[in-house]
Amino acid sequence: MKQYDYLIAGAGVFGAIFAHEMSKRGKKCLVIDRRGHTGGNTYCKNIEGINVHIYGAHIFHTNDERIWNYVNSLTAFNRYTNSPLAMYKGKLYNLPFNMNTFQQLWGVITPEEAKRKIEEQISEVAIKKPGNLEEQALSLVGTDIYNYFIKEYTEKQWGRKATELPPEIIRRIPIRFTYDNNYFNDKYQGIPIGGYNRLTDALLKNVEVKLGIDYITNRSVLNELAEKIIYTGTLDELFDFRLGNLEYRSLRFDHQLKETPNYQGNAVINYTEKNIPFTRIIEHKHFEFGQQKHTVITKEYPLEYSPQNGAEPYYPINDHKNDLMHSRYRNLALDTGNLILGGRLADFKYYDMHQVIASALKAVQKEVESL
Numbered sequence: 001m002k003q004y005d006y007l008i009a010g011a012g013v014f015g016a017i018f019a020h021e022m023s024k025r026g027k028k029c030l031v032i033d034r035r036g037h038t039g040g041n042t043y044c045k046n047i048e049g050i051n052v053h054i055y056g057a058h059i060f061h062t063n064d065e066r067i068w069n070y071v072n073s074l075t076a077f078n079r080y081t082n083s084p085l086a087m088y089k090g091k092l093y094n095l096p097f098n099m100n101t102f103q104q105l106w107g108v109i110t111p112e113e114a115k116r117k118i119e120e121q122i123s124e125v126a127i128k129k130p131g132n133l134e135e136q137a138l139s140l141v142g143t144d145i146y147n148y149f150i151k152e153y154t155e156k157q158w159g160r161k162a163t164e165l166p167p168e169i170i171r172r173i174p175i176r177f178t179y180d181n182n183y184f185n186d187k188y189q190g191i192p193i194g195g196y197n198r199l200t201d202a203l204l205k206n207v208e209v210k211l212g213i214d215y216i217t218n219r220s221v222l223n224e225l226a227e228k229i230i231y232t233g234t235l236d237e238l239f240d241f242r243l244g245n246l247e248y249r250s251l252r253f254d255h256q257l258k259e260t261p262n263y264q265g266n267a268v269i270n271y272t273e274k275n276i277p278f279t280r281i282i283e284h285k286h287f288e289f290g291q292q293k294h295t296v297i298t299k300e301y302p303l304e305y306s307p308q309n310g311a312e313p314y315y316p317i318n319d320h321k322n323d324l325m326h327s328r329y330r331n332l333a334l335d336t337g338n339l340i341l342g343g344r345l346a347d348f349k350y351y352d353m354h355q356v357i358a359s360a361l362k363a364v365q366k367e368v369e370s371l
């Protein structure tokens, strides 16, 4: 009989939910993380009373009432509604693409005028079968929306020309013919009052946590401690990169304290032109309607990822080659009997938080049924 039922490597959303649920069922869990804090990428650092999303802006949104009730039973959420803006050549436009954007772009007032404008531009480019991202976007929204908001922004994000990117990256571009700047279509959205650490703390309240411990480098000792291992890190690293490196895009965050109460008047402003090297500026206090004396902003710079350059793996590049490599790594993991994989890194998928919660709850249910 080992000391713990579960050793959970990774104190992000997946690990915290799994630990919380299994502890509630009387199981002994130890959560470890290689970082010096819990919460994974949702972690917030308090700077002058402002919860700074140091791994990128996180806005909770979901259509699933069960998930919304679950998170609200742990901590209260505010009524924040994401309404980002786009800056292009010194002018601001509303997002997502809606009647406000079309009014700012073309001076049109009615949905009919806006529709006509977009349809005209789509028929002018006359693309039947898009062969790359540029052609795909042009065939969906026409030239102006593509040139102002998509082309240069996407090229910055991916570090490649839009004509060299596959069309599948953009399957659809949401367009709204109403004056509605709410970015998400989901029924529920908000930010935990007091920041995301409140959610993590509530999940891990009765769970033993050890920080600054890397599962990979300590696995021989750690494996002896628990009956089962829950691993939420990358699979190539788990198997010493023996089948190759999984590819990701990364980001560099430049956090700055500004001695002004309000820097940009909105939480999120995207910079869509190519000669500005960052993709967006986040002003964190606006997520919680902060009234602090000063403010903290973050500029996000797209970055190449390699396991060796110290960058974080943020966005998986889900092309055929990487997906195949990931499934081969997954097969190796299946041969390891007492190992459960979960979370965005081990699954090699971009997950929003509500999706990770749903997948962690599913993993818990599967585990409970197997006991």
Ligand code: FAD
Pocket: 009, 010, 011, 012, 013, 014, 015, 032, 033, 034, 035, 039, 040, 041, 042, 055, 056, 057, 058, 059, 060, 061, 213, 214, 215, 216, 232, 233, 234, 251, 314, 315, 342, 343, 344, 345, 351, 352, 353, 354, 356
């Ligand atoms: P993570 O949060 O990455 O947690 C994994 C943890 O495992 C990390 O703490 C890591 O240090 C640890 N770990 C890894 N390997 C090891 C090891 N070998 N030993 C010990 N510990 C290890 N979602 C939304 O819903 N809304 C948003 O607005 C949103 N914005 C985002 C913006 C950005 C820039 C990014 C990158 C993501 C965003 N997300 C957003 C997604 C959200 O961050 C994820 O859904 C969620 O954090 C995933 O949780 P996780 O537990 O799977 O992974």
